[in-house]
Amino acid sequence: MANEAPSTRADLREALIAAATRTIEKEGWQAVKARALAADVGCAVGSIYNVFPDIDALILDVKARMLDVFEAEVQRQLGAFENRGPDAAADRFLDLGRVYLDFAARNWKVWLGMFEHRAATSPSMDAYMLRLDVILVNIEAPLDALLPGLQPLARRYLARTLFAAVHGVVSLGLDQKLGDVPLPDLHAQVRGLIQAALRGYREGGAPTVQEVAL
C-alpha cells in the first residue's frame, strides 16, 4: 500500500517499530532489512539512520516493546504481587508460568525470535536489559515470600534460573523440538516443573549465594 512519509522523528520511529514488528511476526527478525522497512513506511533508507543507529537497535526497540506488552499482560491478569505467605507465593509462580506460556504461545514467532536475535552491546541493549529486569522483578518478589531469608544476590540468581527453566520448557515445547506437545500438556509440564522446583527449594531451605553461584 502507498504510505505517506511520517512527518516527525517520533512518528518515524513509531512507524519503523510497527513495520519491523509486522515483519518479525510474518518472517522472523532475520527478514528485517532497511530497504524493505523504508518502502513499508514510505521514507528514504537513509532516514532510518536518523532515528536508529542501526537495524539491531531498531530490533532491540521492538523487543523492549514486547517486554512492556508482557509486563502489562501480567499486571492485567494477575495484578501487583502482595506477600500473603509462602503458599500464596507458590500459587503466584504457577500463575506467572501460565500467563507466560499463554503469552508466548499467542506471540510465539516474535517472542521466541526475541531470544534468537543477538545484538552487540550498545545503549539500546542496556535499555532492553533494564526492561528485562522489570520482568524478572515479578519473579524476585514472590521468591522473597517463598524463601524468607534469601539474600538479594541469591534471589537475583534464582529468579533468573527459574525464568530460564520455564522458558526452556515453553520454547522447546512451542517449537515442538522434542516432539509435538499440545498446549494443555505443555501447561501441565510447566505447572509440574514449577511445583517440584519450588517444593524442592522450600524443603532445602533458602539457598545461599554460594549454592546458586560459585
Next chain:
Amino acid sequence: MANEAPSTRADLREALIAAATRTIEKEGWQAVKARALAADVGCAVGSIYNVFPDIDALILDVKARMLDVFEAEVQRQLGAFENRGPDAAADRFLDLGRVYLDFAARNWKVWLGMFEHRAATSPSMDAYMLRLDVILVNIEAPLDALLPGLQPLARRYLARTLFAAVHGVVSLGLDQKLGDVPLPDLHAQVRGLIQAALRGYREGGAPTVQEVAL
C-alpha cells in the same frame, strides 16, 4: 583452497556434512547455502541434490551427528547408567547436567543453532528425532530409579520437561540473555535447579500422567 571432487556418493555426503558443520561453527546455520558448499567441497551445485533432498535435510544430518557426538561424550565421561537406588540416580542427573552444560559451552554456536534451525517434517526429520530419543533415554533411565512406580508415559513427559528446563538455563546462560553469567555460576545454577526439582518430585511422589500432561 582447491578441492578435488569427492568420488563416491558416500564421500560427497561426508564432505558436505563436514563443510556445513564448519559453516555453522563460523557463521550459524542460516549461512549454509548450496553454492558456497559446492565451492567448498569442489562439486557442482546440482550434485548436492543427488545426496540430499534439500539443504534442510543436510542441516538435519549435521544436527543428528552432533547428537551422536554428545551421546558418545556422555558414555565416555559417565558410562552406562546402572540402577543403584534413588540417591545415586539423583547424582547421575547432576552429572548429566554438568556434561550437558560443558558440551554446549564447547560447541555453543552449533549446539544452540541446532535448536534455532526449523525444518519441515521429512524422513530426515524423523531420523533426527530418533537420535534425540536416544539422548532422552539417558534421562528416562535414572528417572525410573529416582521415582519408582513412574508410568512409562509420565516418565517420557517428565524426561522432556527436565531436559527442556536444563536446556533453558544452559542456552539463555551461554547466550547471556539474562546478563553475563560466568560458566562456574551457570554450573551452580544448573546444579541447584536439578537438585531442587528432583527433591520436589521425590517429595511429591511419582507424578501421574495426568499431572505431567492433561
